Amino acid sequence: MANTLSLPKEADIKKVLKKDDKDLPGFAQVMAKMLSLCNDPNAAIEDIAKLVETDPGITAKALSIVNSSFFNLRSRVSAISEAVLFLGLDEIKKICLGVTFFEKMVKNSHKKPFDRTFFWRHCLCVASLSQAIAEEIGYPSPEDAYTAGLLHDFGRIVLDRAGRVNYADFCKNAINYTGTLVEEEREIIGIGHDDLGAYYAHRWGFPQKLCLAIQYHHRCFRHLDLSKEDIQFICVVCLADFLAWTQGMGSVDVIFPLALHPGIEKEIQLDTIDFEAVIQKMDEEIENTSEFYGFEFPSSDQYRASLLKANLKLSAINSGAFPEKGDEIHEQKRSVTASFLAPHSSLDPQKILCATLKAICKDFGFERVYILKAAPPLRRLNVVKCLKQKQFSDQLASHYISMGNTENGFLQCLRNKEPAIINGTLPGEKEVLEKFAVSQMLVVPFCSHDKVIGLLGMDHVESGKKIEPGLFSSIAIVANELGRALENASAYRKAKSASLHDGMTGLLNRMAIDDLLKKSFVKAVNEHFAFCVAMIDVDHFKKFNDMFGHQEGDNVLKLISKTLKKMSRPTDHVGRYGGEEFIVILNDTDLSKAVVYAERIRTQIEHLGHLLSDRLQGLGLTVSIGVSCFEDGMKRYDTLVSKADKALYKAKDAGRNRVVSG
Known part of the structure; x- marks a missing residue:
C-alpha cells in the first residue's frame, strides 16, 4: 500500500486539523471493526449483531430500516440475527455498515456543521450506484463497491469536525469557487478530503482497495502499479460519484463543473451499462430509505434543473483545447505541394485547418474535405469542420460515426495510424456512407505526440468517382504536416502566454x-x-x-x-x-x-x-x-x-x- 497510496505526512495533517483522531467520536474503532467483519467471509451474523447491539441507537435505526415497507417482511423482527434469515447476510451487513457510519460519524455534530443532509444523501446515492454499476460490469464483489461508495467522502466529515478552517463557511462560499470542490479544499484548507480520508482509512486499518478508492476517486491512478481488479474498483466509485452529481445528488447544495475521470472509459465499457436501470435502482433505494435519515427526495423538476446546470458547466470546462505539444514528426523527402505548405501559413489552429482543407481540394481534386474529431466519452467521431465546395452546403455537422467494438475501416485507421478507404465492405461502414451520400471516402489520421487527434476525411460527393489508392502516401504527408503545424501553433500560444x-x-x-x-x-x-x-x-x-x-x-x-x-x-x-x-x-x-x-x-x-x-x-x-x-x-x-x-x-x-x- 505504501507504494500505491501517496499519503500526507503527520505534520501536514496537524497544520489543517485542530484535533487528533482520538477526538473523532468512536468512529475509528467501531467502523474498523465493522469493515473487518463485513470483509471476513467467515464472520458469523452473531459477531455483527453483537457489535451493532453495543449501541442501542444503531440497533434501533437498523431494525427500523429492516422493518420498513421497502423490505416488506412477512412479520416484524426484533433482532439483527433474526433479520438475516429474511434479508440475507450481505443485505444486513450493508444496512449495519450504513447505520453505523451515520450514527457515529454523520449524525453527531458540533455547532454550525455543514449541511449533513446533502452529504449523507450523496453517500447513499454513490453507494447504491457503485453496487449497481459493479453488478452491471460483473465486478466480483458488488458489496465492497457499496462500502467504498458509502465511505468515499468521509474526509469531509473529518474536515467539518476538526478542521482549522470552518468547513461550513467554506461550503457556504462554494458558489464563488471556479474550480472543483476538492481543488478549492487543497488551496484554501490546505488538504483535500480525498487525501485526508485516505490518511485515516489507512491509519485505522481499512482494507487496501477501500483506501485506494477514497484517495483516487478525484485523481489519476492508471500510472500506479495496481491490479486490474483494483483499477476497476476505483473506476466504479469514480463513475458513481460523477453520476450522483449529475443527478443533483452532490455532497453540497451547489452545482460544480463536472469532468468524467479520464481513466474510466479505458477500463469500463460504458456502452454496455444499462444506465437507466442503474439510476432507477438508486432512485428506489434512496426514496425508500430517506425517511429514516430525515431528508426529502428531489422532485423530477429539481432533477432536470440540476442536470441542466451540471451539463452546462461540464460543457464549459470541456470545450477546450486542441493538441498538446508533442515530439517532432519525422520529415520525408518529397516534392512540396501547396497542401504540404498550407499549415505553415498561420499560428491560428482554425486557419491552419481551413488552409489544409482548401489545399487538399485544390491539389488532389477532392470535392469535399472535412475534419473528424473523436469524442471519447461517447465513443464516436464527429464532423467538426467541413469545407464548402460549390453548391454543397455544410450539412455534416450533425453527423457522427459510432465507434463501438465493431472492427471497420475507421477503427483500423485510428489503431494503425494509417490511411484507409471506407467502401462499405466492413460492418457499420455502409450506414456511414449513406449518411454522407457517397459510395467511398478516404480517411487519414493526423497526430500529435504520437496520438491521433483527428481524421482528415475526403470524398467525391458530386461526381462519385473512385478514390485512387496512389494518393495515400502524399496525403499522409499532408496529415503529418498538419499535426506538426498544430503542435507549433499550440507551442507558440503557450510560449506567448507564458511570456506575459x-x-x-x-x-x-x-x-x-x-x-x-x-x-x-x-x-x-x-x-x-x-x-x-x-x-x-x-x-x-x-x-x-x-x-x-x-x-x-x-x-x-x-x-x-x-x-x-x-x-x-x-x-x-x-x-x-x-x-x-x-x-x-x-x-x-x-x-x-x-x-x-x-x-x-x-x-x-x-x-x-x-x-x-x-x-x-x-x-x-x-x-x-x-x-x-x-x-x-x-x-x-x-x-x-x-x-x-x-x-x-x-x-x-x-x-x-x-x-x-x-
Whole structure:
C-alpha cells in the first residue's frame, strides 16, 4: 500500500486539523471493526449483531430500516440475527455498515456543521450506484463497491469536525469557487478530503482497495502499479460519484463543473451499462430509505434543473483545447505541394485547418474535405469542420460515426495510424456512407505526440468517382504536416502566454500590464475613455513568510490572485506588479465605481482571511488598496500607477485594510 497510496505526512495533517483522531467520536474503532467483519467471509451474523447491539441507537435505526415497507417482511423482527434469515447476510451487513457510519460519524455534530443532509444523501446515492454499476460490469464483489461508495467522502466529515478552517463557511462560499470542490479544499484548507480520508482509512486499518478508492476517486491512478481488479474498483466509485452529481445528488447544495475521470472509459465499457436501470435502482433505494435519515427526495423538476446546470458547466470546462505539444514528426523527402505548405501559413489552429482543407481540394481534386474529431466519452467521431465546395452546403455537422467494438475501416485507421478507404465492405461502414451520400471516402489520421487527434476525411460527393489508392502516401504527408503545424501553433500560444504571465499566480506580469496600460491610456486621451487603476498590497506580508514559511506565503498570494480574477470583469486586466503587490486596470470605469470595486475586493479578502484564521493563527489576512483615475491633461500612463501607489501607502498609514483614492 505504501507504494500505491501517496499519503500526507503527520505534520501536514496537524497544520489543517485542530484535533487528533482520538477526538473523532468512536468512529475509528467501531467502523474498523465493522469493515473487518463485513470483509471476513467467515464472520458469523452473531459477531455483527453483537457489535451493532453495543449501541442501542444503531440497533434501533437498523431494525427500523429492516422493518420498513421497502423490505416488506412477512412479520416484524426484533433482532439483527433474526433479520438475516429474511434479508440475507450481505443485505444486513450493508444496512449495519450504513447505520453505523451515520450514527457515529454523520449524525453527531458540533455547532454550525455543514449541511449533513446533502452529504449523507450523496453517500447513499454513490453507494447504491457503485453496487449497481459493479453488478452491471460483473465486478466480483458488488458489496465492497457499496462500502467504498458509502465511505468515499468521509474526509469531509473529518474536515467539518476538526478542521482549522470552518468547513461550513467554506461550503457556504462554494458558489464563488471556479474550480472543483476538492481543488478549492487543497488551496484554501490546505488538504483535500480525498487525501485526508485516505490518511485515516489507512491509519485505522481499512482494507487496501477501500483506501485506494477514497484517495483516487478525484485523481489519476492508471500510472500506479495496481491490479486490474483494483483499477476497476476505483473506476466504479469514480463513475458513481460523477453520476450522483449529475443527478443533483452532490455532497453540497451547489452545482460544480463536472469532468468524467479520464481513466474510466479505458477500463469500463460504458456502452454496455444499462444506465437507466442503474439510476432507477438508486432512485428506489434512496426514496425508500430517506425517511429514516430525515431528508426529502428531489422532485423530477429539481432533477432536470440540476442536470441542466451540471451539463452546462461540464460543457464549459470541456470545450477546450486542441493538441498538446508533442515530439517532432519525422520529415520525408518529397516534392512540396501547396497542401504540404498550407499549415505553415498561420499560428491560428482554425486557419491552419481551413488552409489544409482548401489545399487538399485544390491539389488532389477532392470535392469535399472535412475534419473528424473523436469524442471519447461517447465513443464516436464527429464532423467538426467541413469545407464548402460549390453548391454543397455544410450539412455534416450533425453527423457522427459510432465507434463501438465493431472492427471497420475507421477503427483500423485510428489503431494503425494509417490511411484507409471506407467502401462499405466492413460492418457499420455502409450506414456511414449513406449518411454522407457517397459510395467511398478516404480517411487519414493526423497526430500529435504520437496520438491521433483527428481524421482528415475526403470524398467525391458530386461526381462519385473512385478514390485512387496512389494518393495515400502524399496525403499522409499532408496529415503529418498538419499535426506538426498544430503542435507549433499550440507551442507558440503557450510560449506567448507564458511570456506575459506570472509563473506562480498565473496573472499578467508587469511587462504585459504596462503594455495594456499604455493602450488604455492612449484610448483615454483620444476618445475620452474613462478608466482607473487599483493597486493592492498584502498587509504585513513579510510576517506570513517569517511565521509560516515561504510556501504558505506563496499560497496566500495564489489565493488572492484567484479572488482578483473571480471578482474582475472580462474587460479588466489583473496582474502581479511585484512581490506581494497586485494591479488591476479597470476599463470603462470612473472613480466612484472603482472605489466600490476596490471595497468589494477588500471585503472578500477579509472574509477569506476569516476562513483561514485558524490555519494562519495570530495573523489576519487583509489588504490595503489605492485607486487612481485618468484625468484630462495627464501626459504619461505611469502617472496613474504613481498616484495609485501613493494612495495605497496612505491607506496603510491610516491603519491597514483600507481603500484610499488618489
